[in-house]
Amino acid sequence: MNVRFLLILSLLLASCSSLPEIRPSADVTGKMSACPSPFVVQKTRFIHAIEAAMAGETRAVMIGVTVADPAARTLSCALLSPEGLVFFEASRTSIGTQISRALPPFDKVDVARGLMDDIELIFFEPPEAIDRAGVLDTGQAVCRRRLHNGGWLDIGKAPDGRILIQRYSKGGRLQRCVALAAGANPYAAIDLQAFEWTGYSLSMTLIESEAVPDEKILGK
Amino acid sequence: MRAKAVRPLSILLLLFFMALPAAGADDFDRLRRDASRISSLSADFVQKKSMKILSKPLVSTGKFFYAAPDSIRWEYVKPIRSIVISDRGTTKRYIASGGKMIEDKTGGAQAMKIVLDEVAGWMKGKFTANPTFAASVREGPETLIVLTPKGKNMAGLIEKIEITVSRKDAVVKTVRIVEGAAAETRIDFSHTVVNPVLPPAVFQDLP
Numbered sequence: 001m002n003v004r005f006l007l008i009l010s011l012l013l014a015s016c017s018s019l020p021e022i023r024p025s026a027d028v029t030g031k032m033s034a035c036p037s038p039f040v041v042q043k044t045r046f047i048h049a050i051e052a053a054m055a056g057e058t059r060a061v062m063i064g065v066t067v068a069d070p071a072a073r074t075l076s077c078a079l080l081s082p083e084g085l086v087f088f089e090a091s092r093t094s095i096g097t098q099i100s101r102a103l104p105p106f107d108k109v110d111v112a113r114g115l116m117d118d119i120e121l122i123f124f125e126p127p128e129a130i131d132r133a134g135v136l137d138t139g140q141a142v143c144r145r146r147l148h149n150g151g152w153l154d155i156g157k158a159p160d161g162r163i164l165i166q167r168y169s170k171g172g173r174l175q176r177c178v179a180l181a182a183g184a185n186p187y188a189a190i191d192l193q194a195f196e197w198t199g200y201s202l203s204m205t206l207i208e209s210e211a212v213p214d215e216k217i218l219g220k
Numbered sequence: 221m222r223a224k225a226v227r228p229l230s231i232l233l234l235l236f237f238m239a240l241p242a243a244g245a246d247d248f249d250r251l252r253r254d255a256s257r258i259s260s261l262s263a264d265f266v267q268k269k270s271m272k273i274l275s276k277p278l279v280s281t282g283k284f285f286y287a288a289p290d291s292i293r294w295e296y297v298k299p300i301r302s303i304v305i306s307d308r309g310t311t312k313r314y315i316a317s318g319g320k321m322i323e324d325k326t327g328g329a330q331a332m333k334i335v336l337d338e339v340a341g342w343m344k345g346k347f348t349a350n351p352t353f354a355a356s357v358r359e360g361p362e363t364l365i366v367l368t369p370k371g372k373n374m375a376g377l378i379e380k381i382e383i384t385v386s387r388k389d390a391v392v393k394t395v396r397i398v399e400g401a402a403a404e405t406r407i408d409f410s411h412t413v414v415n416p417v418l419p420p421a422v423f424q425d426l427p
Binding site for chain 1 (some may be wrong): 270280294300301302
């Protein structure tokens, strides 16, 4: 029984662990302009309502504040309960990640780092150049980058107009899938799926956003 | 000679300070007496959260209901709907998910119970009950109660809590929770109705 279970599990994992092949397409191949680039282009503050779920069950509803500066590649973020309790506050610069407040479960280094990685994945264009472009077996146009850590990142457009960002491990296992809203503001609605042993999903709905001139910070 | 001149002045000063009302104790007794006339209360509230990461305060609005001795409904309407109901020692928290309200099964309700128990105490004029805080009172056009953490276990979380109470009817008008130099939460209550008739369902059901 256990052997059969392990066999099925292995087959399931194997089916998820291959990087999808990209076929050349006259529409996309060689036309890097066809690659979607939804990422922030100027320093912007976003406030989102965030619904976090594990195993398909909503576990928490939060308010997320993110200040993303693409030029400096710096991030600041805070997570609050609807009642205003701040349970996570951190910033990331080229020097590293600085956590100024972290209540459980964000007090675990891996969780905090994973959260900042997710935010970076959502808001910043990867620094790596596009490796190849084409279409998947599904017909979806996609542009692929080889990440500096050996992994892969696909950015493409879903048939419903949403922009999909998919990050794969070095071995080709899908780790993250981000879907950004179709239309003028891709950050109006964000869905993130994390495919880990303790998989989770984040569903983010924009409350407000604004461009941030430098030094426009409360209390400064 | 000089000693003789000083002595009457000392006695005069002593008598003067003895004539002043005992700062604090009497005021807290008065607050408790005045608050005992409140058996129920309803109000709207506006919460403004200020943080270094924000350019302007994050504004939340909602409704507050209280029935003596310790039933509270604390309902946020915007930007995210959430409801915390505390009644007969049980606290439940509901969060918006997929267009409907679901019960929060994580520890969020228990964290809010601590807060609501404290708020229920304030509604009864009990500002000195929590041993975690030292309470002081300042009289002015409104009564200002300042709660300051006694120990270091609140360090980095709460610097002080300021509660403004109406001198007219002992109703809490504002709560200001100062977390640090650049972070605070201010809650202003408005449209307050003292002793309205609140159906029990307010503290039991979701709309």
